Every structure is written in C-alpha cells, then in structure tokens.
Amino acid sequence: AQSVSQHNHHVILSEAASLELGCNYSYGGTVNLFWYVQYPGQHLQLLLKYFSGDPLVKGIKGFEAEFIKSKFSFNLRKPSVQWSDTAEYFCAVNPRRDDKIIFGKGTRLHILP
Amino acid sequence: SQTIHQWPATLVQPVGSPLSLECTVEGTSNPNLYWYRQAAGRGLQLLFYSVGIGQISSEVPQNLSASRPQDRQFILSSKKLLLSDSGFYLCAWSRIDRLAGGTQPGYEQFFGPGTRLTVL
Numbered sequence: 001a002q003s004v005s006q007h008n009h010h011v012i013l014s015e016a017a018s019l020e021l022g023c024n025y026s027y028g029g030t031v032n033l034f035w036y037v038q039y040p041g042q043h044l045q046l047l048l049k050y051f052s053g054d055p056l057v058k059g060i061k062g063f064e065a066e067f068i069k070s071k072f073s074f075n076l077r078k079p080s081v082q083w084s085d086t087a088e089y090f091c092a093v094n095p096r097r098d099d100k101i102i103f104g105k106g107t108r109l110h111i112l113p
Numbered sequence: 114s115q116t117i118h119q120w121p122a123t124l125v126q127p128v129g130s131p132l133s134l135e136c137t138v139e140g141t142s143n144p145n146l147y148w149y150r151q152a153a154g155r156g157l158q159l160l161f162y163s164v165g166i167g168q169i170s171s172e173v174p175q176n177l178s179a180s181r182p183q184d185r186q187f188i189l190s191s192k193k194l195l196l197s198d199s200g201f202y203l204c205a206w207s208r209i210d211r212l213a214g215g216t217q218p219g220y221e222q223f224f225g226p227g228t229r230l231t232v233l
Contacts, residue, residue: 006156034222092222100172104156
C-alpha cells in the first residue's frame with residue numbers, strides 16, 4: 001500500500017535557524033507531491049507542489065522542496081525560519097491517474113522567538 | 114472563486130447516537146471530494162473519496178459511511194457513534210480531468226474549516 005513517512009514528529013528551532021523536514025513515500029510510479037501547512041486556528045493550505053520539471057520547487061513564504069526520485073523523497077527546506085512559521089506541516093503524495101492523495105502524519109514545528 | 118463549507122463546526126454527541134456531517138462546495142463543478150479525519154500525531158487519515166454523484170470509495174473499514182447525493186455535496190454519516198469516532202473531520206475538494214483520469218498534475222486539494230466531533 002502507498003504510504004508517506006515524515007521523519008520528525010516535533011521540531012523546535014530558534015528564529016533564523018535553518019529548517020529541513022524529511023518526507024519519504026512508497027510508490028513505484030509517477031507521483032504528484034505536495035507540502036501543506038496548518039497554522040494555529042487556520043485551514044490547511046498548500047505550501048508548494050511538484051508535478052514535473054525542475055525537482056527544486058519554490059513555495060510561499062520562502063519555503064522550497066527538492067524531489068529526489070531515486071530516494072523517493074521530497075524534503076522541505078527554509079534557510080532561515082521565523083516565529084510565524086510555527087505550524088504543523090504535512091507532506092502528501094498523489095499517484096498519477098489515481099484519485100487518492102495520501103498524507104503523512106505531520107510535523108509540528110515550534111519556533112522560539 | 115471556489116469555497117468549501119462544512120457544517121456543523123463543532124458537535125458533541127453521546128455514544129450510540131447517529132451522525133451527519135455535511136460538506137458543500139461552491140464555484141466549481143464535477144470536483145473530487147474527500148473526507149479525512151485528523152488526529153494528533155496521526156496526521157490526516159483518508160476516510161472516503163468520491164469522483165462523482167453516488168460514487169464512493171472507502172479507505173478505512175469502520176462504522177462510518179459517506180454519500181454524495183449532489184455534485185457538490187458530500188455527507189459523512191454514522192448510525193451509531195463510538196467513542197473512537199471523536200476527532201476533527203475535514204472535507205476537501207480537488208479538480209479532475211475526466212478524460213485523463215485521476216487528479217491532474219498540480220491540482221492540489223482545498224480544505225474546509227473542519228468539524229470537531231466529541232463523542233461522550
């Protein structure tokens with residue numbers, strides 16, 4: 001069965017630190033990849049997405065993610081985090097020509113001011 | 114623009130009572146619709162999805178069911194709630210190209226505000 005693994009359950013960083021959140025998926029075919037974010041008290045919203053082309057994709061608020069096909073990974077990065085990045089982050093995978101989108105368990109990011 | 118509504122926002126129900134949660138989408142047609150349950154530390158668990166009226170796919174066997182009586186309406190139901198049904202239920206929609214099949218590349222999901230269900 002398809003699955004998505006997010007390596008870190010809870011991450012605590014100080015402002016200006018660099019961030020990398022890991023995401024691996026298990027599916028042998030072509031996939032669409034997403035990172036979603038849920039800020040406290042808000043709806044889930046899209047941070048960035050990859051479907052083809054340049055494996056390094058840029059999203060909102062300075063986030064980027066790199067798709068490494070050989071590693072089945074889609075890690076999220078930000079060079080310098082801010083207190084306002086405190087949120088829960090979800091990686092998601094949609095196998096092409098499939099209507100399902102599978103989410104990881106999420107990573108809670110807490111940024112210390 | 115498209116909007117997605119969920120009703121009610123919060124619900125407290127006794128064990129054994131029935132459940133009906135409603136999700137409606139505006140501003141689009143023929144969407145894929147999804148029900149998720151979000152629990153702390155467990156992420157988003159896909160419960161049901163639908164590619165059209167009356168078409169429901171179940172991902173997790175349990176005492177919940179889903180129906181899609183209209184193109185932009187998706188309902189989550191139970192005949193008898195269990196304590197373990199407590200959680201945060203999210204509805205989502207995405208676009209679909211029915212000629213190509215499946216969710217088209219780059220078409221993300223859009224989520225509703227959710228319903229907090231507490232079963233006592």
